[in-house]
Amino acid sequence: MGSKWRRAKLAFGSKLCVYVPRTLEEVSPSLDAAGRFSDAASLSPSLSPVPGNLDPRPTMPTTPIPSSSGLRLPKNRSRSSKKTCAICLTTMIPGQGHAIFTAECSHAFHFHCIASNVKHGNQICPVCRATWKEIPFLAPSLDLPHRRARFNPVDWPHDDAWMTILRPLPPPQPVSNRHRTSLCQVPEPVVFNDDEPLDHQHNIAQRSSSIKDAAENNSVSTLEIKTYPEFSAVPRLTSRDGFTVLIHLKAPATSTSTSTRQNPGRSQSNLPPISQTSRAAVDLVTVIDISGSMAGTKLALLKRAMGFVIQSLSPCDRLSVIAFSSTARRLFSLRHMTDAGRQQALQAVNSLISIGGTNIAEGLRKGAKVMKDRREKNPVSSIILLSDGQDTYTVNGPRVSNRRPDYQSLLPFSIHGGGSPGFNIPVHAFGFGADHDAASMHSISETSGGTFSFIEAEGVIQDAFAQCIGGLLSVVVQDLQVEFQCLHPGLCLGSLKAGSYRSSMKNDARTGFIDVGDLYADEERDFLVSLNVPVDSSSNETSLLKVQCVYKDPLTKETTNLEGKVVRIQRPEIAGQQVVSMEVDRQQNRLRAADAMAEARASAERGDLAGAVxxxxSCRKVLSKTVSAQAGDRLCFALDAELREMQERMANRRVYEASGRAYVLSGLSSHSWQRATARGDSTDSTSLVQAYQTPSMVEMLTQSQTLFLGSPSLPPVRPARSFPAQPQPR
Known part of the structure; x- marks a missing residue:
């Protein structure tokens, strides 16, 4: 047994801990149900319950135990380690079609195995633990039918019994007993009012810092309002119905962005990250799926993405995590992301194992309860939901009839309507993989005021989270409401095109409102207002609209009222050649494309894929003939690329069910809220589908993507292996 154990250690790495049962009867039933052991369990005492594990039975130790029956290696793996790849454990023979990489320490591996390993920042030899100065790089492969790079940054095995993850934690620091016990499997309180108190002194200091930064940069952090009439002139004796006016809003930049614009020579590397600038603090609840279908690579990447989120939050932010499978459990209360808070959050997340069904409704119920029961509130609040499957209890359960699914039942009453006044918590939903219920996730986000993102490739889950977090950590405008009023006595409002934002008109059809809510730094909104312009023979000019906005600063809590310029058009006796406004034409194209997406989706759901395509x-042809398209407008090119991608994903029923529906719904979510979502390769810097990304989102995306090369601020995750509880049949 001794020689076998030495060979196993050599193959897996001398510092890797595995559990080898003495006998098959020694295996815990709970771990047998999970199908594997989690290396994260070593973060807790061996006999203490694992936080997040819905089974309260004790975990098994992770210390290797010699046994005469525990470990058997195939005969072809009993040779020297130089002839065996320590990652895939198969023999390396030159000339069999697999490239072999020999490291500086003289250990050899299959090139594709070690390239996938180091792609996530691991620059340490799996055998001798030596640090490498040169690492292999595997270029992305091309999907020839679409001529687009499609790759999964993680090429780990998908066998649940061989796949788990362990994130290196910060050095342990002394924490209070209250923090220690909060990670144990204790009964949850009836009321979740155990959130950590806010640091009001820190909030006051941030407000002062924000005012000081604005004064030093000579910047006025106010909303920008611009208006554009469809045509600059209409003949006096001519009336025009459906005359369009564009209302353009742009949120102020963060202090960091303002400083960069005014000092373009200043290095970006010297600027503080988003999490350290003066900004509104965030209360964030993540509701994550740990059902059986998340086992293996999915759960590993989810843990990695959650680690990035935890490290991106600052001590003024608070985080709580809800894990759900057949039931849901709060891993820890809403707590500040100090060094101790981050360590405990990472420990709780890394302890998760996948098991059970998918109860999205229960997970959201507990997430909403955390938000509703908290004693104090940070200025910004949001819920992030991720799932790779379909709800098997509320919507698709055995007791549910065959009638049309009621996706509203997945949302707690406090979120989807009739809740407490001011309780407006957006749920940003992320559908993971080809098997998730895109319709339900889109419905959840649309009803709550959040966005729906489609994570197609497993490797971009962290980037998708990063883009969302980049926005949440840069909120500069809250409770924004736009009001516009007709000025000429003969004018009246027609239609208001505001996407998913709530809009209304007074009975006289002369005053309208749009409730916009929160805006991220540098975020823009465009709304089209239709007017009926009357004949006006008494003047050379007609005043159409007056636009004003009211909103709240999340840091200073001050309310600001702004008035835009009055929209006017010329009224000549005879108008020359009419030239449409380029800005209005661009936004009309965006709305045309969004309407075509919705119509195509409806046709596809009826089974008419040919009609959807x-x-x-037809929409692409119309767009190509518009003024902005012929002028080479980038937005038109991006819309055309998006429509073409949707056509490809509606090629047949199988492709549409696997990815087409989710891609279309994510696009509709993005255009209806005018906010960036992740879909397909939209987080790739080479993609044309990058609509609505803000500088803060791009900055956070860059941080996420550079982690693959290693970063001192967030230690890379290394894949670990654990032996199956029972021998698997071959």
């Missing part, structure tokens, strides 16, 4: 093709 035809709708998208």
């Amino acid at each position: 035809s709708v998208l093709e």
Whole structure:
């Protein structure tokens, strides 16, 4: 047994801990149900319950135990380690079609195995633990039919019994007993009012810092309002119905962005990250799926993405994590992300194992309860939901009839309507993989005021989270409401095109309102207002609209009222050649594309994929003939690329069910809220589909993507292996 154990250590790495049962009867039933052991369990005492594990039975130790029956290696793996790849444990023979990489320490591996390993920042030899100065790089492969790079940054095995993850934690620091016990499997309180108190002194200091930064940069952090009439002139004796006016809003920049613009020579590397600038603090609840279908690579990447979120939050932010499978459990209360808070959050997340069904409704119920029961509130609040499956209890359970699914039942009453006044918590939903219920996730986000993102490739889950977090950590405008009023006595409002934002008009059809809510730094909103312009023979000019906005600063809590310029048009006796406004034309194209997407989706759901493709093709032809498209407008090119991508994903029923529906719904979510979502390769810097990304989102995305090369601020995750509880049949 001794020689076998030495060979196993050599193959897996001398510092890797595995559990080898003495006998098959020694295996815990709870771990047998999970199908594997989690290395994260070593973060807790061996006999203490694992936080997040819905089974309260004790975990098994992770210390190797010699046994005469525990470990058997195939005969072809009993040779020297130089002839065996320590990652995939198969023999390396030159000339069999697999490239072999020999490291500086003289240990050899299959090139594709070690390239996938180091892609996530691991620059340490799995055998001798030596640090490498040169690492292999595997270029992305091309998907030839689409001529687009499609790759999964993680090429780990998908066998649940061989896949788990362990994130290196910060050095342990002394914490209070209250923090220690909060990670144990104790009964949850009836009321979740155990959130950590806010640091009001820190908030006051941040407000002062924000005012000081604005004064030093000579910047006025106010909303920008611009208006554009469709045409600059209409003949006096001519009336025009459906005359369009564009209302353009742009949120102020963060202090960091303002400083960069005024000092373009200043290095970006010297600027503080988003989490350290003066900004509104965030209360964030993540509701994550740990059902059986998340086992293996999915759960590993989810833990990695959650680690990035935890490290991106600052001590003024608070985080709580809800893990759900057949039931849901709060891993820890809403707590500040100090060094101790981060360590405990990482420990709780890394302890998760996948098991059970998918109860999205229960997870959201507990997430909403954390928000509703908290004693104090940070200025910004949000819920992030991730799932790779379909709800098997509320919508698709055995007791549910065959009638049309009621996706509203997945949302707690406090979120989808009739809740407490001012309780407005957006749920940003992330559908993971080809098996998730895109319709339900889109419905959840749309009803709550959040966005829906489609994570197609497993490797971009962290980037998708990063883009969302980049926005949440840069909120500069809250409770924004836009009001516009007709000025000429003969004018009246027609239609208001505001996407998913709530809009209304007074009974006289002369005053309208749009409730916008929160805006991220540098975020823009465009709304089209239709007017009926009357004949006006008494003047050379007609005043159409007056636009004003009211909003709250999340840091200073001050309310600001702004008035835009009055929209006027010329009224000549005879108008020359009419030239449409480029800005209005661009936004009309965006709305045309969004309407075509919705119509195509409806046709596809009826089973008419050919009709859906035809709708998208007709829209592309119309867009190509518009003024902005012929002028080379980038937005038009991006819309055309998006419509073409949707056509490809509606090629047949199988492709549409696997990715087409989710891609279309994510696009509709993005355009209806005018906010960036992740879909397909939209987080790739080479993608044309990058609509609505803000500088803060791009900055956070860059931080996420550079982690693959290693970063001192967030230690890379290394894949670990654990032996199956029972021998698997071959």
